[in-house]
Amino acid sequence: MKNGVEFHQNAETHHRLLEAAGEVFAERGFRQATVREICRRAHANVAAINYYFHDKQGLYEAVLKYALCRVRNKYPTGHGPITPANVEQELHEMIAARLHAVLDLGRTAWHSKLMSREMIEPTEALDALVKEELEPFFQRLQSCVRAVLGPGAGDEQVQRCAFSISSQWVFYHYNRQVISRLNPAMRLGPDDIDALAAHIAQFSLAALKELRITDDHKQMNPRP
Amino acid sequence: MKNGVEFHQNAETHHRLLEAAGEVFAERGFRQATVREICRRAHANVAAINYYFHDKQGLYEAVLKYALCRVRNKYPTGHGPITPANVEQELHEMIAARLHAVLDLGRTAWHSKLMSREMIEPTEALDALVKEELEPFFQRLQSCVRAVLGPGAGDEQVQRCAFSISSQWVFYHYNRQVISRLNPAMRLGPDDIDALAAHIAQFSLAALKELRITDDHKQMNPRP
Amino acid sequence: MKNGVEFHQNAETHHRLLEAAGEVFAERGFRQATVREICRRAHANVAAINYYFHDKQGLYEAVLKYALCRVRNKYPTGHGPITPANVEQELHEMIAARLHAVLDLGRTAWHSKLMSREMIEPTEALDALVKEELEPFFQRLQSCVRAVLGPGAGDEQVQRCAFSISSQWVFYHYNRQVISRLNPAMRLGPDDIDALAAHIAQFSLAALKELRITDDHKQMNPRP
Amino acid sequence: MKNGVEFHQNAETHHRLLEAAGEVFAERGFRQATVREICRRAHANVAAINYYFHDKQGLYEAVLKYALCRVRNKYPTGHGPITPANVEQELHEMIAARLHAVLDLGRTAWHSKLMSREMIEPTEALDALVKEELEPFFQRLQSCVRAVLGPGAGDEQVQRCAFSISSQWVFYHYNRQVISRLNPAMRLGPDDIDALAAHIAQFSLAALKELRITDDHKQMNPRP
DNA sequence: AATGAATGAGCCTTCATTCAT
DNA sequence: GATGAATGAAGGCTCATTCAT
Numbered sequence: 001m002k003n004g005v006e007f008h009q010n011a012e013t014h015h016r017l018l019e020a021a022g023e024v025f026a027e028r029g030f031r032q033a034t035v036r037e038i039c040r041r042a043h044a045n046v047a048a049i050n051y052y053f054h055d056k057q058g059l060y061e062a063v064l065k066y067a068l069c070r071v072r073n074k075y076p077t078g079h080g081p082i083t084p085a086n087v088e089q090e091l092h093e094m095i096a097a098r099l100h101a102v103l104d105l106g107r108t109a110w111h112s113k114l115m116s117r118e119m120i121e122p123t124e125a126l127d128a129l130v131k132e133e134l135e136p137f138f139q140r141l142q143s144c145v146r147a148v149l150g151p152g153a154g155d156e157q158v159q160r161c162a163f164s165i166s167s168q169w170v171f172y173h174y175n176r177q178v179i180s181r182l183n184p185a186m187r188l189g190p191d192d193i194d195a196l197a198a199h200i201a202q203f204s205l206a207a208l209k210e211l212r213i214t215d216d217h218k219q220m221n222p223r224p
Numbered sequence: 225m226k227n228g229v230e231f232h233q234n235a236e237t238h239h240r241l242l243e244a245a246g247e248v249f250a251e252r253g254f255r256q257a258t259v260r261e262i263c264r265r266a267h268a269n270v271a272a273i274n275y276y277f278h279d280k281q282g283l284y285e286a287v288l289k290y291a292l293c294r295v296r297n298k299y300p301t302g303h304g305p306i307t308p309a310n311v312e313q314e315l316h317e318m319i320a321a322r323l324h325a326v327l328d329l330g331r332t333a334w335h336s337k338l339m340s341r342e343m344i345e346p347t348e349a350l351d352a353l354v355k356e357e358l359e360p361f362f363q364r365l366q367s368c369v370r371a372v373l374g375p376g377a378g379d380e381q382v383q384r385c386a387f388s389i390s391s392q393w394v395f396y397h398y399n400r401q402v403i404s405r406l407n408p409a410m411r412l413g414p415d416d417i418d419a420l421a422a423h424i425a426q427f428s429l430a431a432l433k434e435l436r437i438t439d440d441h442k443q444m445n446p447r448p
Numbered sequence: 449m450k451n452g453v454e455f456h457q458n459a460e461t462h463h464r465l466l467e468a469a470g471e472v473f474a475e476r477g478f479r480q481a482t483v484r485e486i487c488r489r490a491h492a493n494v495a496a497i498n499y500y501f502h503d504k505q506g507l508y509e510a511v512l513k514y515a516l517c518r519v520r521n522k523y524p525t526g527h528g529p530i531t532p533a534n535v536e537q538e539l540h541e542m543i544a545a546r547l548h549a550v551l552d553l554g555r556t557a558w559h560s561k562l563m564s565r566e567m568i569e570p571t572e573a574l575d576a577l578v579k580e581e582l583e584p585f586f587q588r589l590q591s592c593v594r595a596v597l598g599p600g601a602g603d604e605q606v607q608r609c610a611f612s613i614s615s616q617w618v619f620y621h622y623n624r625q626v627i628s629r630l631n632p633a634m635r636l637g638p639d640d641i642d643a644l645a646a647h648i649a650q651f652s653l654a655a656l657k658e659l660r661i662t663d664d665h666k667q668m669n670p671r672p
Numbered sequence: 673m674k675n676g677v678e679f680h681q682n683a684e685t686h687h688r689l690l691e692a693a694g695e696v697f698a699e700r701g702f703r704q705a706t707v708r709e710i711c712r713r714a715h716a717n718v719a720a721i722n723y724y725f726h727d728k729q730g731l732y733e734a735v736l737k738y739a740l741c742r743v744r745n746k747y748p749t750g751h752g753p754i755t756p757a758n759v760e761q762e763l764h765e766m767i768a769a770r771l772h773a774v775l776d777l778g779r780t781a782w783h784s785k786l787m788s789r790e791m792i793e794p795t796e797a798l799d800a801l802v803k804e805e806l807e808p809f810f811q812r813l814q815s816c817v818r819a820v821l822g823p824g825a826g827d828e829q830v831q832r833c834a835f836s837i838s839s840q841w842v843f844y845h846y847n848r849q850v851i852s853r854l855n856p857a858m859r860l861g862p863d864d865i866d867a868l869a870a871h872i873a874q875f876s877l878a879a880l881k882e883l884r885i886t887d888d889h890k891q892m893n894p895r896p
Numbered sequence: 897a898a899t900g901a902a903t904g905a906g907c908c909t910t911c912a913t914t915c916a917t
Numbered sequence: 918g919a920t921g922a923a924t925g926a927a928g929g930c931t932c933a934t935t936c937a938t
Contacts, residue, residue, distance in 0.1 A: 013919090031256055035912060045920050047914080056912065120344065122401045130405045138406060159407060160423045164392050171391030174398060177346045181354045182362060183383060199384045203431045210430035237902075259929065269903050271931080276901095280929065461923075480703055483908065493924050495910080500922095504908065568792065570849045578853045586854060607855060608871045615843030616836050622846060625794045629802045630810060631831060647832045654882030655875045685898090707933060717899050719935080728933065 014052050016042040021063045026110035029117055030060055057123075064118060064125045067111040068133055074111075075101060077140050087147040088205060094141060095169060095204070096197035102173035103193050116173050138162055148208040161211070165204045172196065238276050240266040245287045250334035253345050254284055281347075288342060288349045291335040292357055298335075299325055301364050311371040312429055318365065319393060319428070320421035326397035327417050340397055362386055372432040385435070389428040396420065462500050464490040467556075469511045474558035477569050478508055505571075512566060512573045515559040516581055522559075523549060525588050535595040536653055542589065543617060543652070544645035550621035551641050564621055586610055596656040609659070613652040620644065686724050688714040693735045698782035701789055702732055729795075736790060736797045739783040740805055746783075747773060749812050759819040760877060766813065767841060767876070768869035774845035775865050788845050810834055820880040833883070837876040844868065 020042035024033040035056055039046050053059035075097045082090055101112035118129055141162045146153055149161065172179065172188075179186060186192075244266035248257040259280055263270050277283035299321040306314055325336035342353055365386045370377055373385070396403065396412075403410060410416075468490035472481040483504055487494050501507035523545040530538055549560035566577055589610045594601055597609070620627065620636075627634060634640075692714035696705040707728055711718050725731040747769045754762060773784035790801055813834045818825055821833065844851065844860075851858060858864075 034910085036910095046912085047920055047922095050913065051919065119402045120398050126401060127405065130402060134402060134406065157423070160420070161427065163395060163403070164424065164427045167391045167395030168388050170398070171387060171394060174344050174394070177350060178343045178354060178358060179387070181351065182359065196384070199381070200388065203385060203388045203435065206434035207427045207431035210434040211427065258927085260927090270929085271903060272901085274930065274932095275903095482906085484906090494908085495924060496922085498909065498911095499924095567850045568846050574849060575853065578850060582850060582854065605871070608868070609875065611843060611851070612840050612872065612875045615839045618843060618846070619835060619839030622792050622842070625798060626791045626802060626806060627835070629799065630807065644832070647829070648836065651833065651836045651879045651883065655879035658878030658882040659875065706931085708931095718933085719899055719901095722934065723898065 013042070013044050013048055017044055017048060017052060017059065018063055018066050020044075021059050022067060022110045022114055023107060025060060025063055026113040026117060029121055030056075030123060035059075060123065061125050064114065064129065067114050068129060071101070071111045071115065072133060077136050082143050082147045084147060087144050088201075091141075091144050091165075091205060092197065092201040094144070095165070095201050096194065098166070099169040099172065099197045099200070100190075100193055102169060103176075103188055103196075104190070113173070116170065120174070138166075141166065145208060148205065149212050153212075157211075161208060164207070165200075168200045168204070169197075237266070237268050237272055241268055241272060241276060241283065242287055242290050244268075245283050246291060246334045246338055249284060249287055250338040250341060253341055254280075254347055259283075284347065285349050288338065288353065291338050292353060295325065295335045295339065296357065301360050306367050306371045308371060311368050312425070315368050315389075315429060316421065316425040318368070319389070319425050320418065322390070323393040323396065323421045323424070324414075324417055326393060327400075327412055327420075328414070337397070340394070344398070362390075365390065369432060372429065373436050377436075381435075385432060388431070389424075392424045392428070393421075461490070461492050461496055465492055465496060465500060465507065466511055466514050468492075469507050470515060470558045470562055473508060473511055474561040474565060477565055478504075478571055483507075508571065509573050512562065512577065515562050516577060519549065519559045519563065520581065525584050530591050530595045532595060535592050536649075539592050539613075539653060540645065540649040542592070543613070543649050544642065546614070547617040547620065547645045547648065548638075548641055550617060551624075551636055551644075552638070561621065564618065568622075586614075589614065593656060596653065597660050601660075605659075609656060612655070613648070616648045616652070617645075685714070685716050685720055689716055689720060689724060689731065690735055690738050692716075693731050694739060694782045694786055695779060697732060697735055698785040698789060701793055702728075702795060707731075732795065733797050736786065736801065739786050740801060743773070743783045743787065744805060749808050754812075754815050754819045756819060759816050760873075763816050763837075763877065764869065764873040766816070767837070767873050768866065770838070771841040771844065771869045771872065772862075772865055774841060775848075775860055775868075776862070785845070788842065792846070810838075813838065817880060820877065821884050825884075829883075833880060836879070837872075840872045840876070841869075 017038065021033070021038045024038050024041065027033075035046060035049050038059075039048060042048075049056065049059050053062055078090060078094075080086075098112075101109070102116060115129060115133070118126055138159075142158050145158050145161045145165070149158065176188075188196075241262065245257070245262045248262050248265065251257075259270055259273050262283075263272060266272075273280065273283050277286050302314060302318070304310075322336075325333075326340060339353060339357070342350055362383075366382050369382050369385045369389070373382065400412075412420075465486065469481070469486045472486050472489065475481075483494055483497050486507075487496060490496075497504065497507050501510050526538060526542070528534075546560070549557075550564060563577060563581070566574055586607075590606050593606050593609045593613070597606065624636075636644075689710065693705070693710045696710050696713065699705075707718060707721050710731075711720060714720075721728065721731050725734055750762060750766075752758075770784070773781070774788060787801060787805070790798055810831075814830050817830050817833045817837070821830065848860075860868075
């Protein structure tokens with residue numbers, strides 16, 4: 001009972017803590033997030049974290065696992081075969097999905113932001129994140145790259161191209177503050193994000209196509 | 225005199241504090257860095273920060289200004305005119321310089337890492353960083369982009385391409401931990417960084433060239 | 449459990465902190481008082497202050513409000529009408545009550561001492577103290593003065609007389625150390641305080657009566 | 673050499689420190705005063721205090737001795753005999769002098785304020801202050817009191833009356849903040865202080881005269 | 897003679913955690 | 918099962934003091 005309002009702090013407290021912690025961890029990172037703010041947002045007692053998750057670290061791990069689960073459901077990695085016919089579409093969709101995931105606002109959009117944070121300031125939980133989410137995703141992205149570059153492309157070049165592509169949406173997440181200072185007129189509403197995704201897809205595909213052409217050209221004009 | 229070791233703590237303490245603080249701030253960020261660790265590394269007393277920089281915030285601002293100065297000297301933004309003849313060379317050099325700045329190891333390599341951190345977790349000092357370093361740099365980068373895309377390119381497209389290019393080296397800085405897990409075989413010695421810079425330059429130039437061709441193509445085959 | 453002694457640190461810790469803080473603030477003033485000493489006397493942890501009162505300033509304000517409340521209950525300002533018949537009695541009681549309040553020893557006698565301190569070294573809380581306690585008290589005191597001086601007394605003279613009266617008991621509080629050096633034989637037990645109050649009342653009433661007479665005299669012998 | 677201005681920090685530094693310390697100690701008290709502010713006002717190095725006065729306590733003692741000396745010169749305790757003819761004039765002058773000493777503004781008026789502070793928050797230096805200044809002053813004041821009360825007055829009554837008189841000007845010094853809140857219209861320019869001194873003298877003399885009359889009356893009408 | 901540089905003790909506050917119901 | 922109360926460690930900062938010229 002608080003301020004005359006009573007909350008059902010039974011089993012769903014566990015869920016409210018997960019959501020509140022997700023928001024706070026995504027906003028501030030693990031160390032800067034305080035258990036008090038999390039509990040305040042979740043309308044829970046400070047001791048609840050200890051009760052449900054043992055400690056702050058346990059809460060963080062649970063939140064990350066929860067976020068991973070939610071993201072995999074919301075942005076499932078494609079499973080169908082990649083062909084020259086659908087690779088452009090596939091790439092565009094992957095890019096748009098990830099860009100929206102990190103740029104969309106709203107309280108429920110913390111899942112991807114939290115995972116981005118984990119990549120910059122890793123904890124012990126990074127290994128699981130890499131193995132369960134990033135590795136499958138990059139496999140799929142590299143398949144797309146290989147489909148455009150052609151079978152002659154080396155593994156290293158394919159991976160570097162995949163990094164070059166994914167770096168572009170990650171950039172907008174990490175550097176939002178800088179970008180808004182470099183170009184105060186830039187808006188990032190849903191339509192703007194779509195336009196941005198189109199640019200990234202166009203830029204990346206252009207590079208991949210040109211690299212393939214260049215390679216053909218190289219093959220045709222081998223250096224002496 | 226401490227632990228039997230005597231340090232010459234004269235006027236150069238100011239400089240030792242700057243260097244030590246730079247390392248710690250770059251590693252941990254402003255809030256997570258503790259003045260005690262900084263002073264320990266600098267072999268200085270905690271009160272020395274108050275003496276020389278008034279407080280932690282003052283120290284941080286001094287460190288950032290110092291880093292900015294050092295980086296501008298080490299990686300000066302080019303000044304000459306950009307022509308179709310030298311634009312590829314210019315882009316390659318910009319990319320290689322920045323990539324080395326964020327990936328090179330060693331105790332003295334914290335300058336760029338600190339500035340990257342400031343972009344992700346901005347403090348009040350970000351405005352100065354943007355105005356004095358990032359803005360001139362992006363102006364130069366956009367000039368390069370425009371030199372390849374041709375005069376018909378719009379401002380928005382030019383800026384987006386500049387972001388797509390710079391995102392690639394930033395990616396390797398932020399996600400080093402993830403990358404080393406995705407590809408444990410990857411090494412990042414000086415030669416590897418050069419090879420990576422070559423890839424990024426090649427990838428980016430390929431995209432720019434293709435985008436120009438595409439635009440020509442579009443002009444030649446306007447949609448109905 | 450501390451030093452083998454166990455304290456019941458339940459909800460009454462709040463009250464113990466108030467009492468301990470009252471003593472220490474009264475003895476040393478706000479800035480000189482340390483939270484460590486307060487907590488030590490209250491057998492509480494230093495963090496308890498943050499828990500119950502947010503910070504030292506919040507504790508001080510709570511203590512002052514508490515003291516104000518206690519003093520008003522213990523020495524309530526009279527409410528009945530003041531007549532020539534009861535004014536001497538009323539003045540004597542006011543003086544005796546205040547003198548006891550500032551001179552009585554014992555751990556529970558810090559309330560008035562704290563309020564005296566707030567008057568000498570004011571914080572932001574002084575305004576409330578003036579409005580809620582001092583102003584009503586001085587109104588009452590001035591009514592007494594006016595009852596003796598007669599209706600012809602000007603407001604300024606009345607206020608000055610009220611200050612002259614109240615200054616006398618305040619003096620003994622502030623200058624106790626000096627007084628004990630000027631007259632080492634002086635004792636300040638309860639009976640001595642009563643005698644002192646009798647003197648102050650006698651002295652003040654004598655002055656007021658004489659001033660009324662003097663005024664009459666002046667009126668009878670107007671200056672040319 | 674500071675900011676292009678050179679100060680002669682030779683022998684007169686000692687004197688500048690005394691004056692600056694006097695101001696600061698009078699404003700803030702011993703503990704709240706910081707050596708840094710004193711040295712800043714005196715345009716001296718922080719180590720100068722240690723050099724000239726050994727430490728903060730030594731500076732304080734020197735300042736108090738200096739203030740005592742200055743006050744005794746400025747407001748010398750009268751030496752002539754006290755007669756019924758001059759006692760009123762003498763009392764008025766004593767009161768006016770002390771009231772001006774504690775209420776006059778200006779940078780050079782810290783001497784009496786500092787001594788008042790020492791009486792409230794005594795240090796080891798209080799004994800000297802009492803013996804050299806307060807004791808002679810109170811002897812003189814008590815002589816005045818006795819001259820009015822008559823030879824029949826007891827020592828205790830004389831001393832109490834002396835305290836009642838001196839308390840009145842001390843009151844205005846200690847409680848200036850409270851007074852300005854109780855009566856925001858009150859001004860304390862030189863003329864106002866004179867008027868106030870006149871009131872205190874009038875009030876006190878009225879009391880003394882009435883007390884003498886009362887005692888005569890008592891003697892004439894002894895209680896059974 | 898005089899000072900810029902440096903020190904360590906102590907301050908208030910915040911935090912994740914644990915205790916005792 | 919769930920929580921209000923309480924804790925100790927650590928943080929940044931201020932201060933009088935002392936060191937090494």
